[in-house]
Amino acid sequence: xxxxxxxxxxxxxxxxxxxxxxxxxxxxxxxxxxxxxxxxxxxxxxxxxxxxxxxxxxxxxxxxxxxxxxxxxxxxxxxxxxxxxxxxxxxxxxxxxxxxxxxxxxxxxxxxxxxxxxxxxxxxxxxxxxxxxxxxxxxxxxxxxxxxxxxxxxxxxxxxxxxxxxxxxxxxxxxxxxxxxxxxxxxxxxxxxxxxxxxxxxxxxxxxxxxxxxxxxxxxxxxxxxxxxxxxxxxxxxxxxxxxxxxxxxxxxxxxxxxxxxxxxxxxxxxxxxxxxxxxxxxxxxxxxxxxxxxxxxxxxxxxxxxxxxxxxxxxxxxxxxxxxxxxxxxxxxxxxxx
Amino acid sequence: xxxxxxxxxxxxxxxxxxxxxxxxxxxxxxxxxxxxxxxxxxxxxxxxxxxxxxxxxxxxxxxxxxxxxxxxxxxxxxxxxxxxxxxxxxxxxxxxxxxxxxxxxxxxxxxxxxxxxxxxxxxxxxxxxxxxxxxxxxxxxxxxxxxxxxxxxxxxxxxxxxxxxxxxxxxxxxxxxxxxxxxxxxxxxxxxxxxxxxxxxxxxxxxxxxxxxxxxxxxxxxxxxxxxxxxxxxxxxxxxxxxxxxxxxxxxxxxxxxxxxxxxxxxxxxxxxxxxxxxxxxxxxxxxxxxxxxxxxxxxxxxxxxxxxxxxxxxxxxxxxxxxxxxxxxxxxxxxxxx
DNA sequence: TAGTATGATGTAAGCGCTTTCATTTATAGC
DNA sequence: GCTATAAATGAAAGCGCTTACATCATACTA
Numbered sequence: 001x002x003x004x005x006x007x008x009x010x011x012x013x014x015x016x017x018x019x020x021x022x023x024x025x026x027x028x029x030x031x032x033x034x035x036x037x038x039x040x041x042x043x044x045x046x047x048x049x050x051x052x053x054x055x056x057x058x059x060x061x062x063x064x065x066x067x068x069x070x071x072x073x074x075x076x077x078x079x080x081x082x083x084x085x086x087x088x089x090x091x092x093x094x095x096x097x098x099x100x101x102x103x104x105x106x107x108x109x110x111x112x113x114x115x116x117x118x119x120x121x122x123x124x125x126x127x128x129x130x131x132x133x134x135x136x137x138x139x140x141x142x143x144x145x146x147x148x149x150x151x152x153x154x155x156x157x158x159x160x161x162x163x164x165x166x167x168x169x170x171x172x173x174x175x176x177x178x179x180x181x182x183x184x185x186x187x188x189x190x191x192x193x194x195x196x197x198x199x200x201x202x203x204x205x206x207x208x209x210x211x212x213x214x215x216x217x218x219x220x221x222x223x224x225x226x227x228x229x230x231x232x233x234x235x236x237x238x239x240x241x242x243x244x245x246x247x248x249x250x251x252x253x254x255x256x257x258x259x260x261x262x263x264x265x266x267x268x269x270x271x272x273x274x275x276x277x278x279x280x281x282x283x284x285x286x287x288x289x290x291x292x293x294x295x296x297x298x299x300x301x302x303x304x305x306x307x308x309x310x311x312x313x314x315x316x317x318x319x320x321x322x323x324x325x326x327x328x329x330x331x332x333x334x335x336x337x338x339x
Numbered sequence: 340x341x342x343x344x345x346x347x348x349x350x351x352x353x354x355x356x357x358x359x360x361x362x363x364x365x366x367x368x369x370x371x372x373x374x375x376x377x378x379x380x381x382x383x384x385x386x387x388x389x390x391x392x393x394x395x396x397x398x399x400x401x402x403x404x405x406x407x408x409x410x411x412x413x414x415x416x417x418x419x420x421x422x423x424x425x426x427x428x429x430x431x432x433x434x435x436x437x438x439x440x441x442x443x444x445x446x447x448x449x450x451x452x453x454x455x456x457x458x459x460x461x462x463x464x465x466x467x468x469x470x471x472x473x474x475x476x477x478x479x480x481x482x483x484x485x486x487x488x489x490x491x492x493x494x495x496x497x498x499x500x501x502x503x504x505x506x507x508x509x510x511x512x513x514x515x516x517x518x519x520x521x522x523x524x525x526x527x528x529x530x531x532x533x534x535x536x537x538x539x540x541x542x543x544x545x546x547x548x549x550x551x552x553x554x555x556x557x558x559x560x561x562x563x564x565x566x567x568x569x570x571x572x573x574x575x576x577x578x579x580x581x582x583x584x585x586x587x588x589x590x591x592x593x594x595x596x597x598x599x600x601x602x603x604x605x606x607x608x609x610x611x612x613x614x615x616x617x618x619x620x621x622x623x624x625x626x627x628x629x630x631x632x633x634x635x636x637x638x639x640x641x642x643x644x645x646x647x648x649x650x651x652x653x654x655x656x657x658x659x660x661x662x663x664x665x666x667x668x669x670x671x672x673x674x675x676x677x678x
Numbered sequence: 679t680a681g682t683a684t685g686a687t688g689t690a691a692g693c694g695c696t697t698t699c700a701t702t703t704a705t706a707g708c
Numbered sequence: 709g710c711t712a713t714a715a716a717t718g719a720a721a722g723c724g725c726t727t728a729c730a731t732c733a734t735a736c737t738a
Contacts, residue, residue: 003694014718019696027716049452050398051694054389054723069417069433075409082408082435091449094408094433096421110430113388114453250619280589282621342724353688358726366686390724393693 002043011039022047053115061091062303063111063119067099072275073292074122077144080296081120088304090117101125112139118303120144120296124188140307142299145190156299156317160190163288163321164197167242167270170286170323172205175332176240176268180213182227182252184244191219194244194272213238217248224251232259239267239332246271246278246287253281253328265336268329272321283327295319341382350378361386392454400430401642402450402458406438411614412631413461416483419635420459427643429456440464451478457642459483459635463527479646481638484529495638495656499529502627502660503536506581506609509625509662511544514671515579515607519552521566521591523583530558533583533611552577556587563590571598578606578671585610585617585626592620592667604675607668611660623665634658 008018013036020028021036028036039045053059062085066074082092093114097104104126111119118140123131128148135141135151143155171179181198184191202209215230217223224243228251231238243249249271253263261267263283271278271287278285298319304310347357352371359367360375367375378384392398401424405413421431432453436443443465450458457479462470467487474480474490482494510518520537523530541548554569556562563582567590570577582588588610592602600606602622610617610626617624637658643649 005694015695016697016719017717020717023696029716032716046448046452048393048694050389050393050454051723052696054387054393054725055694055696057696057723059389068414069421070411070414072409072411072414075407075411075414078408079435086435091434093453095430096418096425109385113385114432115389277616277619280616280619344724354725355689355727356687359687362726368686371686387724390693391726393695394724394726396693396726 001048002045003048004045006043007036007039007045010043011036057115058117059091059093059115060089061093061114061116062300063108063114063116064092064094065097065104065107065111065119065121065123066094067097067122067124069094069096072277073273073290076293077122077296080293081300084297084300084304088300088308088310090304090308097123097125099124101127105130108134118142118307120299120303122146140303142302144295144299147189153317154302156295156302156319158190158290158295158319158321160193160321161197161200163272163290164194164242164244165201166197166321166323167194167272167288168198168201169204170270170325171240171242171268171329172201172207174240174268174329177207177332178210178213178238178240179207180231180236180238180241181215182224182231182241182243182248183214183216184219184248186216191244198242210236212236217244217251219245219247221247221251221254224248225255226251228252228255232256240329241267241269243269243271246273246275246281246285249285249287249328250277250281253283253285262336264328264330265333268332270329274324278324278326281328286326286329287324289322289324291319291322340387341384342387343384345382346375346378346384349382350375396454397456398430398432398454399428400432400453400455401639402447402453402455403431403433404436404443404446404450404458404460404462405433406436406461406463408433408435411616412612412629415632416461416635419632420639423636423639423643427639427647427649429643429647436462436464438463440466444469447473457481457646459638459642461485479642481641483634483638486528492656493641495634495641495658497529497629497634497658497660499532499660500536500539502611502629503533503581503583504540505536505660505662506533506611506627507537507540508543509609509664510579510581510607510668511540511546513579513607513668516546516671517549517552517577517579518546519570519575519577519580520554521563521570521580521582521587522553522555523558523587525555530583537581549575551575556583558584558586560586560590560593563587564594565590567591567594571595579668580606580608582608582610585612585614585620585624588624588626588667589616589620592622592624601675603667603669604672607671609668613663617663617665620667622667625665625668626663628661628663630658630661 004015004018008015018036021033064081068074085092093111093116095107095110097107104123120142122144132150147155147157183195186192212234213236215227217227243252249269253269256267271285274287274289278287298316302315343354343357347354357375360372403420407413424431432455434446434449436446443462459481461483471489480493486494486496522534525531551573552575554566556566582591588608592608595602595606610624613626613628617626637655641654
C-alpha cells in the first residue's frame, strides 16, 4: 500500500501538496496537480481513510441508526438514504439499535467513534433528553419518525394523525357507520396519533365511537389476528375495520377469512404503511402510504445541505400520507351483511 | 473528550499501561488496573476507535457487502450476521454493491479502507478472479451464495439443485404429471441449479419434460406474471407450476387468478425462498425454505472463529433447503380440470 | 548475598494524514 | 527594475493510540 510519503517523493513535492491535491484545494497549480496525480496513478495510491479521519476528525460518512436491519420499512429507509448519499459521493455506516435503550446508545456511540460527519437516527427507546443533549454537541443529528419540539428543524416525520383520518374517512365515505379499530401499542406516538385521526374522522361524520370496537395490538400480524378474534367474539356488529398498520391488517384478514367472512363484501379493511406485502394480501389491501423511502432521502438531503453544503433544495420536515385504494374496502351494502 | 494522556496523568501511569488496561493485557497488576479503570470512569473516557484502528490496523468490525439494503432476503441475512457479531461484541459495517461491478468494488474498498477485520460478501458482478486475488491478500473474506472452487472453505451456499428437486418432487408426489417451470435468469448459477434439480425430479419420476412449458423470468414478480401469461397463452395443458422464486410465484398466482383459474384445485404452484411474503399470498404459498438468516449467522461464526478465535463450533458451508407445505399445491384430481 | 528469571511498567517511535504558519515564487503595477 | 500582493509550496507539529524494546522490581535458588 503506497503512502502519501511515497507519492510526494515520486512527484517531488511535499506531503502538504499531495494532501492538497487529494482534497481539491485551490492552492495547487495545475502543473503540480498533474504531476501529483500521475504519481498517484503510477503507485496505485489509495488514501488511508482511517488516517484521514483521525487527522481531520471527519469521515465523509453519514451514520445511520435503525431499529432493525430486516423488515420492509427499514429496508426502504436505508435504501433511500444510501442512494442519496452515494449519488453525492458519501458513504453510510449503519448500526442497529433493536429498540432497546442500551443498544441504541451503543450503536450511536459506535457511529460517533467512527467519526461520522452526521447521524440519521430512527430511535425509539432513548429519551428526548438524551437526544437533545446529543444535538447540543458538535455532531449534527437528524431524527426520522421522532418528533422533539426543541429539535423540530432536525425532525422528519409523517403526519400520522392525517393518515388515521384518511383511512377512516375512506370507509365513512363508502357508507360504513359501524367501524372497529385495531391500534398499535398506545405508548407509541405514531399509534396514538393514528388513533386520534380516526377519532377526528368519526366525529366529523357524526358517528359515535363504540369503545368495545377498539382493540390494541403490537404492530405484529399475530396481534392483528388476536384482536380480530376478540372483536368478532364480542358479538358486536361492524362492517369495517381500520388497522393501525398493514401487518396487523394481514393478520385480521386471515382471521376473518377463517371465520368465513366474505371479504370485502361483509367486512372492509384498511391498513396503514403501504408495505410491499399489501400488494400480496388477498384481497389487495387498501392502505395509507407512508413514504419512508422519500423520508430517508429527505434526511440524506438535510445532511448533504447542512453538513456538506451540497444542496440548495427546499427541505421538508413533515410528510403527508396518501390513501392507496385497492380491493379490501368496498361500499357498505346492507344486503351483504349476515346477522 | 478525554484522551489516553489525561487518563495516564490522573492514574499516575504511562500511556502504555493505560493501553494495556484497555486491551485486557495480562501484563498489568490488579492494583494498577483498578487505578486506571477508576481514572477512566472519573473522566468518562471513551477510546477513539479511529486512532485505535490506525495504530493497530484492526477495527473490531466486520465488513458486509450486500447487493441491496432493502428486500426480505438481504434484511434477514444482515440481521443474522449482525445478531451473531453483536453477541460477540463486534460491530458491523455495511455497504451496498447494487449488483454492479464498479459499485461492488467501491463498496469493498470502502470496507477495506475502514480497516474491517474481515469481509462477508454477497456479490454478483465482480469476477471470480477479483475475489480470488482479494482472498490472497491479508484480509479474510467469506462469500455467501457464491461458490468459487478455489475458495471453497470460504463459501457458504445453499444446495439449490436439491431445492429445485424438492419443489418438483412434491408436485409429482401429489400426482401431477404436466408441470410447467418459470426459471430465474439462466446466467445465474442459482437459477441454473434450481432448474437442474427440477429436471432430476422429472427424470426420476419418468416424466417427459416439455420445453414449451418452460419460461425464463428475472426473479421479479412482474416477470412471473408475464411468464404465466405466456404459458397460458400457449394453450398447453399443465396442472402444476414450479417457480424458481417466491416473487415470480406471486406474479404467476395473480395472473392465474385474473384468468379465472381456481387455485390450487386447477393449478398447484410451488415457489422458492420462503420469503415472508409467502405467508401473505393467497393461497399461502408452498415453497422451499432458504435459510438465509442462518447462513448469515454461519458466516459471522466463520469470522468469529477464524479471525477472533472466539468459537469452537463446527462450521457448515453447504446449507440444505427444506420444503414448506402450505396451501398453494394440492393433489392432482382430474375432476378439477376444465378443458 | 548474588545471580537469574519472571512480571510489571515506562520510553520512544511510529501508524498515514491534515493543516497552520513560514517561506518562496510569480505576477502586476508603478 | 523595484515593490507590493497574491498564489503556491514546504516544514513542522500534531490527531489518539499501539507496541517493541528497555528498564525496574520482585521472587527464587544456589
